[in-house]
Amino acid sequence: MAVCCCPWQAARHAHLECAGQAGSGASGNYPIFAPGCAVPDAEAGEEVAVAGRLLERDSALATLDRCRRAAGRGRGQLVLLRGEAGVGKTTVIARFLAGLDPGTRALRGWCDGLATPRPLGPFIDMLADLPADQATSIRAAIDAGDTEAVYARLAGVVGDGNPSVCVIEDLHWADGATLDLLRYLARRIDMLPMLLVVSYRDDQIGPTHPLAVLLGDVATWATVTRIALDPLSAAAVAALAAGSGINAQALYRLTGGNSFFVTEVLAAGADALNDGGLPCSVSEAVRGRLARLSAAARETAQAAAICGPRAHPALLEAISPGATSTLSECLDAGVLVANADTVGFRHELARRATVEQIPAYQRRVLHKRAMTTLAEPPIDPDTLAALTFHAEQAGDTDAVISYGPAAAERAAKFGANRQATDLYALVLRHADTIPGEQRVIWLERHAFSSYLSGQADSAVSSLREAIALRHELEDPYQEAEDLRWLSRLLQPLGRPEEAMRSAHASLLLLENLGPSPQLAWSLINMAHIAALALDPACARYAARAKALGDQFRDPAVVIRARGYTALTTVFCTDTGWDEFEAVWREAATTPGLEEHGGIFGILIGMFAVVRGEFGRAERYLAEAAAFLDHCDLGMFQTLVAGLQALTGLARGDWMAAALAAEQILTRPGLTPQHRITPLITVALIRARRGEEPVWPLLDEALECATGSLLRLPVCAARAEAAWLAGDDEAARHAAAEILTVSGTAHAWLGGSLRRWAHLAGGRSGTDVIADTPYEREINGDWCAAAQEWALRGCPYDVAIAQLGGDIDAVEAALGVFRRLGARPAARRAQQRLAQLRGRDPDRRRKGTSADPNGLTKRQRDVLELLATGRSDAEIATALYISTKTANAHVCAVLAKLGVHNRTQAAAYAYQQPR
Numbered sequence: 066m067a068v069c070c071c072p073w074q075a076a077r078h079a080h081l082e083c084a085g086q087a088g089s090g091a092s093g094n095y096p097i098f099a100p101g102c103a104v105p106d107a108e109a110g111e112e113v114a115v116a117g118r119l120l121e122r123d124s125a126l127a128t129l130d131r132c133r134r135a136a137g138r139g140r141g142q143l144v145l146l147r148g149e150a151g152v153g154k155t156t157v158i159a160r161f162l163a164g165l166d167p168g169t170r171a172l173r174g175w176c177d178g179l180a181t182p183r184p185l186g187p188f189i190d191m192l193a194d195l196p197a198d199q200a201t202s203i204r205a206a207i208d209a210g211d212t213e214a215v216y217a218r219l220a221g222v223v224g225d226g227n228p229s230v231c232v233i234e235d236l237h238w239a240d241g242a243t244l245d246l247l248r249y250l251a252r253r254i255d256m257l258p259m260l261l262v263v264s265y266r267d268d269q270i271g272p273t274h275p276l277a278v279l280l281g282d283v284a285t286w287a288t289v290t291r292i293a294l295d296p297l298s299a300a301a302v303a304a305l306a307a308g309s310g311i312n313a314q315a316l317y318r319l320t321g322g323n324s325f326f327v328t329e330v331l332a333a334g335a336d337a338l339n340d341g342g343l344p345c346s347v348s349e350a351v352r353g354r355l356a357r358l359s360a361a362a363r364e365t366a367q368a369a370a371i372c373g374p375r376a377h378p379a380l381l382e383a384i385s386p387g388a389t390s391t392l393s394e395c396l397d398a399g400v401l402v403a404n405a406d407t408v409g410f411r412h413e414l415a416r417r418a419t420v421e422q423i424p425a426y427q428r429r430v431l432h433k434r435a436m437t438t439l440a441e442p443p444i445d446p447d448t449l450a451a452l453t454f455h456a457e458q459a460g461d462t463d464a465v466i467s468y469g470p471a472a473a474e475r476a477a478k479f480g481a482n483r484q485a486t487d488l489y490a491l492v493l494r495h496a497d498t499i500p501g502e503q504r505v506i507w508l509e510r511h512a513f514s515s516y517l518s519g520q521a522d523s524a525v526s527s528l529r530e531a532i533a534l535r536h537e538l539e540d541p542y543q544e545a546e547d548l549r550w551l552s553r554l555l556q557p558l559g560r561p562e563e564a565m566r567s568a569h570a571s572l573l574l575l576e577n578l579g580p581s582p583q584l585a586w587s588l589i590n591m592a593h594i595a596a597l598a599l600d601p602a603c604a605r606y607a608a609r610a611k612a613l614g615d616q617f618r619d620p621a622v623v624i625r626a627r628g629y630t631a632l633t634t635v636f637c638t639d640t641g642w643d644e645f646e647a648v649w650r651e652a653a654t655t656p657g658l659e660e661h662g663g664i665f666g667i668l669i670g671m672f673a674v675v676r677g678e679f680g681r682a683e684r685y686l687a688e689a690a691a692f693l694d695h696c697d698l699g700m701f702q703t704l705v706a707g708l709q710a711l712t713g714l715a716r717g718d719w720m721a722a723a724l725a726a727e728q729i730l731t732r733p734g735l736t737p738q739h740r741i742t743p744l745i746t747v748a749l750i751r752a753r754r755g756e757e758p759v760w761p762l763l764d765e766a767l768e769c770a771t772g773s774l775l776r777l778p779v780c781a782a783r784a785e786a787a788w789l790a791g792d793d794e795a796a797r798h799a800a801a802e803i804l805t806v807s808g809t810a811h812a813w814l815g816g817s818l819r820r821w822a823h824l825a826g827g828r829s830g831t832d833v834i835a836d837t838p839y840e841r842e843i844n845g846d847w848c849a850a851a852q853e854w855a856l857r858g859c860p861y862d863v864a865i866a867q868l869g870g871d872i873d874a875v876e877a878a879l880g881v882f883r884r885l886g887a888r889p890a891a892r893r894a895q896q897r898l899a900q901l902r903g904r905d906p907d908r909r910r911k912g913t914s915a916d917p918n919g920l921t922k923r924q925r926d927v928l929e930l931l932a933t934g935r936s937d938a939e940i941a942t943a944l945y946i947s948t949k950t951a952n953a954h955v956c957a958v959l960a961k962l963g964v965h966n967r968t969q970a971a972a973y974a975y976q977q978p979r
């Protein structure tokens with residue numbers, strides 16, 4: 066029986082053929098459409114501080130302070146502070162001046178970007194900081210045009226023995242007289258108790274600029290110190306973006322770390338990351354920069370803007386005749402930067418702002434010129450993506466259909482999955498009149514590239530359309546293939562029932578057709594679903610798939626089947642790690658099997674975390690992250706990052722874990738299941754620190770968790786958060802989920818729930834738990850549990866186990882909690898110490914026994930609110946708890962009072978003495 070080749074399968078091979086070369090070829094020249102850019106003209110709004118400290122500017126501030134001390138000893142210093150516009154020069158100077166001793170004389174002046182700069186403008190500004198007699202004397206010399214008197218009187222002021230700090234900002238705009246006076250002071254500065262700090266934009270100093278001559282003159286002077294301010298690193302941008310809801314990686318790509326751009330985008334919100342959402346301040350700053358160019362140079366900059374991040378000068382000349390002669394003006398002004406044989410914008414934000422300022426009709430004309438030029442034979446394959454983009458922007462649908470599919474296939478071949486997704490989507494937008502036989506192939510390839518780049522919703526949409534088309538075309542093999550892939554994509558979207566229906570539909574369709582390569586893959590899919598559910602049936606599906614893989618000589622099927630067989634051993638017996646690791650590494654290093662290596666990298670890291678093997682998890686996840694980044698397998702990167710954050714939480718590295726998890730939550734297109742781990746991580750860190758909000762995150766995690774297995778870690782986190790808040794009853798309510806699971810495969814996930822139920826004074830379950838530290842804690846062997854947690858590198862869990870010990874153990878736990886900043890747990894430890902020392906009986910128990918109905922203090926609070934007619938949501942708001950927890954309290958109050966509804970409870974409350 067002949068089996069026709071599946072376009073979906075072909076798409077996979079096309080994507081993975083050269084995944085190791087990601088970044089070359091089409092993706093290297095024309096991402097669709099990748100960033101590039103210019104820079105703002107004002108730094109006044111820069112802010113690069115977190116908790117009062119300027120990020121990545123400590124070295125610059127230390128250098129300035131060292132030079133100040135040297136100048137104070139009589140050996141003056143000249144500091145040249147350089148950096149691109151908006152990088153933070155003004156902020157650094159302001160912070161430095163704010164830290165000067167009160168007795169230090171500070172003089173400050175500015176050069177202005179005027180058509181005709183003020184002669185000696187910055188020195189005139191400084192007169193306002195001088196005593197009246199000195200200022201009047203110098204001003205008179207300036208007005209008289211007596212240059213020698215100006216020099217002498219200014220030198221007399223700064224040379225009077227008192228230390229001085231003089232600052233001149235924006236020296237790139239200085240007039241000739243200012244540069245001459247600066248040269249005069251610089252030559253004599255070693256004899257003056259003066260620190261002279263000048264700032265300038267090094268991206269605007271061309272070889273013929275007047276300042277370039279001065280910089281050359283002082284190049285070898287011993288009294289000159291140079292400080293270069295670089296843009297912020299990705300880590301610094303992430304620190305600034307923390308808690309803003311803005312994805313730090315996207316923010317860094319957009320701004321290039323420019324402080325001004327970063328600050329403005331953060332102030333504008335997440336919309337600024339999207340096209341059309343640029344902050345007005347950024348648009349105005351870029352407009353101001355462009356306005357200083359000649360009309361011809363401005364046209365050249367606009368031509369470069371529509372080309373994307375980089376453009377060859379020859380292309381610019383074709384788009385904008387005369388561009389070659391005006392290009393140097395754009396480069397000297399810092400609007401464009403040269404990179405090898407291309408030019409482009411320094412920052413994507415400025416490129417966008419430039420494009421926005423081009424009228425729509427003019428943009429179409431420019432794109433048409435670019436398309437016509439790039440389409441001249443022979444066409445360079447590396448320009449196919451750009452050709453497609455320019456064709457759409459020019460409104461040429463036929464050209465889009467001509468170039469788009471080839472551009473997408475090329476991007477996929479080189480592992481540029483995000484670009485391939487965008488290109489296929491672009492083609493499909495213009496494919497309404499294309500025959501179904503061709504369109505279905507593009508739909509499948511778009512779905513697969515969407516899957517590889519982590520855009521699950523987009524992939525599902527295309528697959529559903531492809532399945533309908535395959536059914537119309539009476540192609541059962543490809544229909545079954547698409548059903549299989551649909552089931553895989555529905556799983557992380559939190560739709561397990563739909564996923565299982567699609568998986569079974571695929572399997573049934575193929576089993577009726579007899580043995581085939583497609584049937585082997587359908588069985589692999591069933592094994593994958595079983596593995597995620599910790600279902601031993603995984604091994605049975607894998608065995609059937611391996612037999613078919615051997616029959617049809619499909620190495621990918623065979624290696625996946627071997628992996629799932631080894632994985633079943635891991636989650637059923639906690640053995641077989643080495644065998645599974647060997648299969649993972651074989652898949653990761655075999656050409657064409659990169660996707661499968663990515664899947665196994667996720668699974669081995671996930672099961673290491675689930676099993677509490679955090680040392681193993683750190684190693685596996687670090688390797689998996691590097692591999693996925695190299696192969697551009699974006700759909701797996703988020704999962705790895707989430708598991709790394711959870712591992713950091715267990716290891717006690719809460720700050721890094723919180724930052725990583727918060728950044729994951731800002732990523733666009735995150736599926737519900739991908740959100741669970743970072744939501745739990747952020748919520749638990751806040752709960753352990755006594756910070757808010759906690760419950761909204763845990764409520765969302767519970768909504769994302771479909772199926773009992775995914776609910777276990779969420780319910781464990783909810784139980785811990787309630788226990789930390791002192792609400793044992795809510796903790797017991799959250800931990801009731803343990804009654805629905807059993808078996809050794811769930812020992813670790815269920816064990817955490819059992820722990821919190823035990824600590825909250827509730828049932829810890831009747832099933833025997835596998836040999837885990839949780840079991841030892843519950844059985845009273847706190848010492849063995851603490852030792853086991855210590856071996857696993859989990860300080861917080863060590864301390865939790867020690868709460869079950871003697872005074873010394875609990876005191877040790879208290880010390881750990883304090884070092885971690887775990888204030889609520891520290892309060893629990895203090896209460897436990899008081900009990901052990903006999904000084905403070907259980908106040909909560911006393912409060913409960915004092916109530917005739919056995920209500921706790923929290924339940925009495927709930928009853929009082931019920932008496933006023935409050936709803937569950939209103940009670941939750943008043944008591945700072947979740948609505949679900951409030952409802953649990955209400956149910957407990959009704960049960961303890963023996964009443965049937967809220968009205969009866971309120972009536973009871975009114976009858977009680979006040």
